[in-house]
Amino acid sequence: MEITPAISEYVHKKIDVLEKFIEADRVALAEVEIGRTTNHHHKGDVYKAEINFTLEKDTFRAVAIQSDLYVAIDVMKDNVVQEVTKAKKKRFVLFRKGQQKIKDALKKIRG
Numbered sequence: 001m002e003i004t005p006a007i008s009e010y011v012h013k014k015i016d017v018l019e020k021f022i023e024a025d026r027v028a029l030a031e032v033e034i035g036r037t038t039n040h041h042h043k044g045d046v047y048k049a050e051i052n053f054t055l056e057k058d059t060f061r062a063v064a065i066q067s068d069l070y071v072a073i074d075v076m077k078d079n080v081v082q083e084v085t086k087a088k089k090k091r092f093v094l095f096r097k098g099q100q101k102i103k104d105a106l107k108k109i110r111g
Contacts, residue, residue, distance in 0.1 A: 001035040010070060014077040018053060021084050029054045034073065037065060049076035053084070060084055
C-alpha cells in the first residue's frame, strides 16, 4: 500500500499527542506501521494500524484493525495513549505507597 502525503500527515498529527508524555531529558521512539491486512477479503478492505512506542525502558504497543484506515489510526492512537496514561498512573501510585511506608517507619522511630 502506498503512503500518500495526506495519510502521512494524518499519522503525524495523531502521534504528536504522545509528545505530552515525553519529558525533556527522556528518549522516545514511535514506530508506526499501517496498511491492508490481507488481500483475501471478499468485501471491502481491512486496514491495520500498529504502533510500538518506546519511552526510555518502557515499551507500549497498540494494534487496531478496522474497515477504514483513518478509523484504525484513531483507535490505535487512543489505545496507546490509554496504555501510557495507565502506566504513568501506576508509577505515581507506587511512588505514593513508598512515601507512605517511609512516613510510617519514621513515625515508629520517633515513637
